[in-house]
Amino acid sequence: MASYLVPLVLLVLALLLVISVIKIVPQGREFTVERFGRYTRTLKPGITILMPFVETIGRKVNMMEQVLDVPQQEVITKDNVSVKVDAIVFIQVMDAAQAAYKVDNLMYAITQLAQTNLRTVVGSMELDEVLSQRDQINTRLLSTIDHATGPWGVKIARIEIKDLTPPADITNAMARQMKAERERRAVITEAEGEKQAQIARAEGQKQAAILQAEGRKEAAFRDSEAREREAEAEAKATAFVSEAISKGDVNAINYFIAQKYVEAFGDLARSPNAKTVIVPADFAGLTGTVAGVAELIKTLGSGGSVAPTPPVPRTNTPTGGVKKV
Template sequence: MDTSLLFTVALVVLAFVLLFSVVKIVPQGREMTVERFGKYTRTLSPGISILTPFVERIGRRMNMMEQVLDVPQQEVITKDNAMVKVDAIVFIQVMEASAAAYRIENLPYAITQLCSTNLRTVVGSMELDEVLFQRDSINSRLLTVIDAATEPWGVKVNRIEIKDLTPPADITNAMARQMKAERERRAVITEADGEKQAAIARAEGAKQAAILEAEGRREAAFRDAEAREREAEAEAKATAMVSQAIAAGDVNAINYFVAQKYVEAFAELARNPTAKTVIVPAEMSGLVGTIAGLGELVGLAKEQQQGRSDVRRDAPPPPAPARPTPPRPPRPSVPRT
């Protein structure tokens, strides 16, 4: 009984071992190659598969998901003999498991070395300024070259990115000074533009002020001319009225006219800045006497004109009476202060 029990247990263990070696479960994102007597026959997709016992076995287990490879940092000499340190990262994805498994040994290492060599080639063909400011161009050139090189391996290179690019310390200092000078130049240009705009604004303001001042002077001159015109019209009307009154024999009109002119002349004489002395009547009654004398002269002239007209009609004219001399007002000199 012990022997039969041991045989049964051995058969059960062998069945389990055989079952696990024949039935294979492939997880999602993975693929497995199947070898028959050491030769590749097929590729197992995700799911459950059954192998031929004692004939087939699993060859390679391939990761079909996108992978990230780190390209180590290296020193590269640019076209203008500048030494820069460059490193990168590569995003790859296995598209064909059999080619990636049997056409290349150590696929990650091979892709890393391929990226390093091509990185030196691309960066070495460019000047330092192009390397610093044209990373997208470097990435696209590397991607084109490396993707074409890895296509026979069943690998697709999705992206290549320059992770870090470090120029030498002296070039970094020169770049910092250049950036500072550029900033200062922009500040000077901005300040000059501000001063220019301010000067233009001030000039525009002065122009508008001059225009408004000229318009004000023109309006004032126009109104002054209009006032003088109206004053002249009023003076002409007043003179006409006085002339009519004199012709009609009104003594008060000529007295008013002469008195007005006398007062204006005296005021003008008093305003003369070159006059050292001003002669004025001692009494204001002298002005009234002058006006009265002028009135008598006008009356005598009128009587004489009427007598001449009567003589012409009737008889020879009588001798004209002597004209009385109008009283002359005293004119004392008063020093002007």
């Protein structure tokens, strides 16, 4: 029995020795090697054989990107407003030896560093700036913390402010301010719309007035042209009658007298204040005058000579007639 026990013990010791000197490093990890307690090298992912009884594994370092939660804390801003703020930090170890031997408890150190710098950055800004400039806060924190963790072999990938909570009274005041601002914008927008509408109406009235003026101008031009042609016709008629008068035709003189007579009587009849129109006694004598004028026009229109025409006998009426209007 004792003869079998010694080889078995030796076999177990050999197995333990092999296990202790053969190390397998998984992907995403790096191991540090210590020789008599002193760092010698870093093991990359894969299988490695150590020197028995001399080399040992010192620290096992996670080389993947990690997320570190920064606990919530109260920070007083530049304008003396207390806000609750927390953040998250994305870190990655770039040098396993420095992360293992340059700082004790790496995660705790980065957490404390993030908290202190968060208080510094937020405390140097007013509340409105803190709420509206999160990107600026993230950038300043990233630059500061990354510079501080550089000697530790750690790269700060990014920092994000996760939550900002002002006091309840400040939140209510901000809500009222936002409501008032939106109402102000609504009033301004409505006023701008009314202004544009008034401008449009004024422009339309302007265009309408221009078109009306153009219409009146055109109408006046047409009226002037009509009067000009009427004057030309009147001039021609006057020339014909003057020629007839120069030849001794009495009807031509009667034409002018009858024309003025009829115009005056027409004006009297169209008067709005006239209730009664008195017809002269010799009004029937106009018939002969008109007949003579018609004969004159017919003669002048045919191009013939005008012969003297005896006057039409007038019929005298004892009394003038009266016509009710």
